[in-house]
Amino acid sequence: MTLVLGxxxxxxxxxxxxxxxxxxxxxxxxLVAEERVAGARCGSWPRRAVERCLELADTRWPEVTVVAVGRRLPHDSPVRRPVDLLERIGAPSRELGRLKVEFVGSHEALIAAAVGCCGAPQAAVLVADAAGEDGPVSLWRWQEGQAQRLEVWPQTCSPGQLMDETARWMGPGITPGAVADLAAYGAHMVPPDPGWLRVGDDGMRSLLGADARINHAVAADLWQARIAEFAGSGPRPDRPARQLPMDRIACRVAAAAQTTVARVMQQLAARARRLAGTDVLCVAGSMARNEHVMGRLERPLFTAPVPDGARGAALGAAWTLSPPSPAQLMDPYRGSYAGLPPAPATGRTREATDPARVAELLASGQLVGVAWGRSEAGTRQLGHRTVLATPTDRTILGTLARVSGALPWRPAAVIARHRAHLLWAETGALEPYGAGRAPLTEQGQTQLPAAAHRDGTVLPHLLVETGSPVAAILDALEAGGQPPVLLTAPLAAPTGPLAETTDQAVRGAGRHGLDLLVTGAAGEALIRFDRSLPWRAAPAPGARR
Structure with missing residues (x-):
């Protein structure tokens, strides 16, 4: 067997x-992110991620035939030769002369990731990112395993950068996803079209112009000026991030930005389908992570569980050289194994997992963490590293936000079985990845009050796997007469990103105040935390006390 390392x-x-x-x-x-292995966000080459991938596949460097990099080599890169890259990602010196290195364009890599999850012989592809070697927005035709670029637009036309700069204008702690969620609080203001981005018969137009020499840094400054001009002469939002829904100017700016990118993406999607001659559409890039946009695009619609960033580039680069045959929805659980459950210790007890009992505790308002099996490859919580809560009580949202480190006004996603479809409109192939928001039905708004965002939508992930502890808990809820639906939020490590291992999950759950943790290789162990005792998680190896 030969292997490709992306x-x-x-x-x-x-x-x-x-x-x-x-x-x-x-x-x-x-498929492993460097930050998941490091246990904290850090700027580095994915050396530890490469080691973990080889470990998970139970293989070694001699089995790797080629290394595929998900972008072309930047002119300012310290890597001048392929061997420089191989050394930085940990390739043994004896393998340096044998290994091949292939550089794949960033958009080409993201396309391969998206169409690899599609399965259709022909598809239109819309790539909308914050940047790109040839331009941040491009339309493609995918047919017979080949991608043909149809149109491309310069940096000034990037909807992804517009959302990035709107988030930067609002201040620390705000991400493009938060801007999209905040827009619902300004929707009643009906913001006028600021004319930032438009799509006409001749393609995209931007208020920043069409000069291809404008790079990302210059465009950032231009967007900041345009956003400030739209906001008026007043100061930038001075409220803390958790109070932004009370800032009328911030809500109005967020609504203007989200309305602009939603309209532009719908027009680009229609244009891509017309030029490619097919109704099947794949979306890649940072805008594929805008669940509000994705939920409004027409079906059939596909994306990858990792549609952008380094994860998407790594997957797409590898699939460019070794595509899946046949293409199909990807198993999103390709990260590290949780490991064995911990032994009982001061402040916590361990017992066998009883799904019916866990369902009862969830229904009573307790928070339950889950860390079992292999972790999610992407950033969304799909039932393997997550915090669960009841969707029937809105008062639990504040506690859930505190535990997960989220802003209290941002909506939680839900995880459910297929039988919950009557509670919201279907989102098709987006549901296994939790990639698109859907309007709640009247029944859904009644039964799931804590799941509804201000705009009446919900972000659903339909659990298709069987035999998982979350599936068993959802089935137990339904057997008890309740909807098989739960709120889901990130299960954080003590510091940094999502918990990856059982040890990180236990220390994170204790520190953040969870009641229970379902863990183990198969979710067989239930950890109970004694909330009457002060909990001080042990510091991570190498951390300062």
Missing amino acids: IGGGGTPSRDAAACLVDDAGRVLA
């Missing part, structure tokens, strides 16, 4: 770095 993060040390290992049939053996 690298995301490009030719420079990247805060967002990842590695992906696929076999000669395109099967994803492992």
Whole structure:
């Protein structure tokens, strides 16, 4: 068996770095972000992620035939030769002369990741990112395993950068996803179209112009000026991030930005389908993570569980050289194994997991963490590293936000069984990845009050796997006469990103105040935390006391 190692993060040390290992049939053996292995966000090459991928696949460097990098080599990269890259990602010196290195364009890599999850012989592809070697927005036709670029637009036309700069204008702690959620609080203001981005018969137009020499840094400054002009002469939002829904100017700016990108993406989607001659659409890039936009695009619609960033680039680069055959929805659980459950200790007890009992405790308002099996490859919580809560009580949202580190006004996602479909409109192939928001039905708004965002939508993830502890808990809820639906939020490590291992999950759950943790290789152990005792999680190895 020959293996392809995909690298995301490009030719420079990247805060967002990842590695992906696929076999000669395109099967994803492992997909790991560097920050998940490090236990904290850090700017580095994905050396530890590569090691973890090889470990998960139970293989070694001699089995790897080629390293595929998910972007072309930047002109300012410290990597001048392929061997420089191989050394930085940990390739043994004896392998340096044998290994091949292939650089794949960033959009080409993201396209391969998206169409690899599609399964259709022909598709239109819309890539809308914050940046790109040739331009941040491009339309493609995918047919017979080949991608043909139809149109491309310069940096000034990037909807992804517009959302990035709107988030930067609002201040620390705000992400593009938060801007999209905040827009619902300004929708009643009916913001006028600021004319930032438009799509006409001749293609995209931007208020920043169409000069291809304008790079990302210059465009950032231009967007900041335009956003400030739209906001008026007043100061930038001075409220803390948790209070932004009370800032009328911030809500109005967020609504203007989200309305602009939603309209532009719908027009670009229609244009891509018309030019490619097919109704099947794949979306890639940072705008594919805008669940509000994705939920409004017409079906059939596909994306990858990792549609952008280093993870998407690593997956797509590997699939460019070894595509899946046949293409199909990807198993999103390609990260590290949770490991064995911990032994009982002061402040916590351990018992066998009883799904019916866990369902009862959830219904009573307790928070339950889950860390079992292999972790999610992407950033969404799909039932393997997550915090669960009842969707029937809105008062639990504040506690859930505190535990997960989220802003209290941002909506929680839900995880459910297929039988919950009557509670919201279907989102098709987006549901296994929790990639698109859907309007709640009247029944859904009544039964799931804590799941509804201000705009009446919900972000659903339909659990298709069987035999998982979350599936068993959802089935127990339904057997008890309740909807098989739960709120889901990130299960954080004590510091940094999501918990990856059982040890991180236990220390994080204790520190953040969870009541219970379902863990173990198969979710067989239930950890109870004694909330009457002060909990001080042990510091991570190498951390300062």
